[in-house]
Amino acid sequence: LIVAELGHQELRRRMHAGRLRLRTGPFVLQLHSPLRAVQDGVELHYAHHPVVDQSVFADFHVSVQRPHGLRRWYRPQVVFGFDGEVPFTPLPGDQGMPMLEWGLNWCVSSHCHQYLVIHAAAVERGGRAVILPAPPGSGKSTLCAGLAFSGWRLLSDELTIIDFDSRHLHGLARPVSLKNASIDVLRRFAPDARIGAVVHETTKGSVAHVRPPPASVEKMDEPAQPAWVVLPKYVPQAAPKLEPLPRAQAFMHLVDNAFNYHLHGANGFAALTAMVDHCDCYQFSYGRLEDAVEVFARLADRGAP
Amino acid sequence: LTESPPIARWHAAGAHAVACHRWGDDVVVYVHATGATHWLDAEGASAYLALRAVPEGVTSAALATLPGWPTHAQEILGELEALGLVRCADGAPT
Numbered sequence: 178l179i180v181a182e183l184g185h186q187e188l189r190r191r192m193h194a195g196r197l198r199l200r201t202g203p204f205v206l207q208l209h210s211p212l213r214a215v216q217d218g219v220e221l222h223y224a225h226h227p228v229v230d231q232s233v234f235a236d237f238h239v240s241v242q243r244p245h246g247l248r249r250w251y252r253p254q255v256v257f258g259f260d261g262e263v264p265f266t267p268l269p270g271d272q273g274m275p276m277l278e279w280g281l282n283w284c285v286s287s288h289c290h291q292y293l294v295i296h297a298a299a300v301e302r303g304g305r306a307v308i309l310p311a312p313p314g315s316g317k318s319t320l321c322a323g324l325a326f327s328g329w330r331l332l333s334d335e336l337t338i339i340d341f342d343s344r345h346l347h348g349l350a351r352p353v354s355l356k357n358a359s360i361d362v363l364r365r366f367a368p369d370a371r372i373g374a375v376v377h378e379t380t381k382g383s384v385a386h387v388r389p390p391p392a393s394v395e396k397m398d399e400p401a402q403p404a405w406v407v408l409p410k411y412v413p414q415a416a417p418k419l420e421p422l423p424r425a426q427a428f429m430h431l432v433d434n435a436f437n438y439h440l441h442g443a444n445g446f447a448a449l450t451a452m453v454d455h456c457d458c459y460q461f462s463y464g465r466l467e468d469a470v471e472v473f474a475r476l477a478d479r480g481a482p
Numbered sequence: 483l484t485e486s487p488p489i490a491r492w493h494a495a496g497a498h499a500v501a502c503h504r505w506g507d508d509v510v511v512y513v514h515a516t517g518a519t520h521w522l523d524a525e526g527a528s529a530y531l532a533l534r535a536v537p538e539g540v541t542s543a544a545l546a547t548l549p550g551w552p553t554h555a556q557e558i559l560g561e562l563e564a565l566g567l568v569r570c571a572d573g574a575p576t
Contacts, residue, residue, distance in 0.1 A: 425508035429521045439517060443501045446512035446519060450503040 181224040192216045195240065198229040202338065202349040202397050204285065205229050209240035210273065212255065214374070218274035221373050222352040222386055225394040237284045241273045259284060268379070275376050275384050278354060282335050285349075286436040292347070293339040293441065293448055296434040299332035299346055300324045302477045305404035306346050308337050308456075310434040313381075316411025316463070319359040322387050323466040324473055326367035331393040332401060336436075341444065344452045345400035350393045352386035360385045366466050403452050405476065406431065408460040415464035417472045427458035490570050491539035492559065494530055500567060502531075513566045520565055529555035530567050542570075 180188065180199060191197040195209030197219070210216060229235075240258035243249040244267050253270035256263050257280040264283070268276050286294050297310035298321035307329075311317040318334045325331035332338075332348035339346060352373070355363055360383065363370055371388040406427040407419075431449055432438055438445040459476075463469040494500075501512040509527035512519050522530060532550040533540070545551060545559075562568045 423508055424505040425510050425521050428510055429519070432519050438519075442517060443512055443514060446501050446503070446510075450510065453505075 178228045179224070180220065180226050180228055183228060185220065188220050189216050192219065195238075196231065198231060198233065198235055199223055199226045200229050201226055201281075201351050202333075202347050204236045204289070204349070205233055206281065207235040207238045208277075209238070209242070209258075210277070211242055212273045214271065215241045215273040215277055218277070218373055218386070221371060222274075222388045224388065225391045226350075237281070237288075239277070239280055239284065241277045241280070243270070272376055272379055274373065274386065275354075275379055278352060278386060281351070285336050285338070289338070290437050290440055291341075293341065293438060293445055294436040295337040295339065295431055295438075296335065296436060297337040297431070298334045299337040299348075299401070299403075300329035301332055301346070301348070301401035302329045304402060305477070306332060306401035307405040307407055307473070307476070308346070308403055308431070309407055309409050310337075310430050311409050312434075314411075315409055316359075317409055318353055318355060319362055319411065319466060320409050320463070320469055322353045322355060322359075322363050322370070323366055323470050325353065325390055325393060326363075326370055327470045327474070329473070329477075330396055330401070331389050332397075339403075339448065339452065340400065341441075341448050343400065344448065344455070345402055347400060348393065348397040350389045350397040352388060355385050355387060357382045362466055363387060403456050406453065406456045406458045409469075410460070410462045412462045412464055415462050417461070417463045417465075417468040419459050419461045419472050419476070422458040422460045424453050424456075424458050427456070428453045489541050490572055491541050492533055492545060492568055492570050493537075493539035494534035494568050495566060496534065496537060502534075504531075511565075511567065516566050518565070520567075525552045525555055526558055526562060528552045529558060530562055533568055 193211045197208045238260050241255055244254050244256045248254045254267035255273045255276055256267045257265050257276050297308050298317050299306050299308050309317050321334040331350055334353040373386045375383050375385040377383045499514055503510050507524040509522045528550050532548040
């Protein structure tokens with residue numbers, strides 16, 4: 178059973194009652210929200226994710242709802258709940274769906290220490306994955322979305338999940354978060370992409386989420402072998418440029434972008450160096466998404482590093 | 483008679499204290515004591531690895547005789563010491 182097969186009314190009923198349990202990659206989420214915007218967002222963005230029976234253990238019990246008190250009605254807000262706690266300050270009332278997505282990112286990055294979790298996008302093609310670690314504003318999510326609609330499988334636009342034993346990546350296939358001008362860039366690039374409501378005046382500007390391609394969700398249980406580490410950078414008007422990067426430098430970027438590397442001590446060091454051993458590393462600047470996608474297609478066609 | 487002052491020797495932190503990975507001239511290290519990860523440039527890496535190859539340590543005067551010891555590396559010993567990779571002391575190696 179997938180979310181889309183539940184039907185509109187049943188989805189709403191389950192979300193309202195806090196009994197929608199679905200799986201994204203290795204994690205099971207229990208979602209609770211009486212808010213229409215959040216219910217609609219989940220219906221759109223998680224349409225192809227498997228619904229999980231209530232008897233299955235849920236890793237995260239999360240909710241997005243109105244706060245108690247005056248701000249329930251006057252200039253309404255939304256609060257994110259996690260296992261009954263409220264870890265963040267409330268956001269304006271129309272930001273429920275972004276808050277759910279940001280909250281879920283936090284759930285994984287702050288609690289899933291059985292994995293090495295890197296702040297990076299990751300996509301896969303032909304069994305081999307490219308990891309894109311980069312700070313906000315570098316065009317990482319835009320590039321990730323463009324690749325996900327150009328024959329690459331979306332693993333994640335935010336969280337690269339590395340298995341300590343196999344050194345393989347786990348896919349989450351969650352919605353891609355686009356900001357500001359990137360939203361229209363992707364609309365033009367991939368007219369078939371399902372983009373949710375644009376939410377304005379968030380801390381990140383205008384934000385919209387893109388539904389992951391169904392094929393990425395269907396294959397989210399297939400681990401991917403990391404083959405490339407690419408540091409992307411969006412440079413307006415720039416021609417695409419892919420340049421080799423020393424492995425040590427790529428490794429340090431991964432360390433800098435890791436959420437929980439510091440918790441794993443020497444094991445984290447060993448896992449990450451072993452992974453980088455098997456990757457070709459590059460830095461990449463681009464000004465047009467179309468050019469970038471071509472470069473990555475050529476990269477994939479070159480064969481194993 | 484006057485007693486000669488002890489001669490301090492430079493020692494590198496060994497495998498039990500520092501995990502080390504090499505890609506060509508580049509070396510990255512993880513220092514257990516601090517939990518920090520560092521990327522050593524070619525000169526720092528050569529100096530650290532040369533010193534690590536002699537667990538008994540060497541005096542300042544003998545550093546230049548170490549195989550692989552880079553020119554001017556003596557100047558960066560202070561930086562390596564601050565990172566917890568080498569130390570100058572009497573007695574047993576770290």
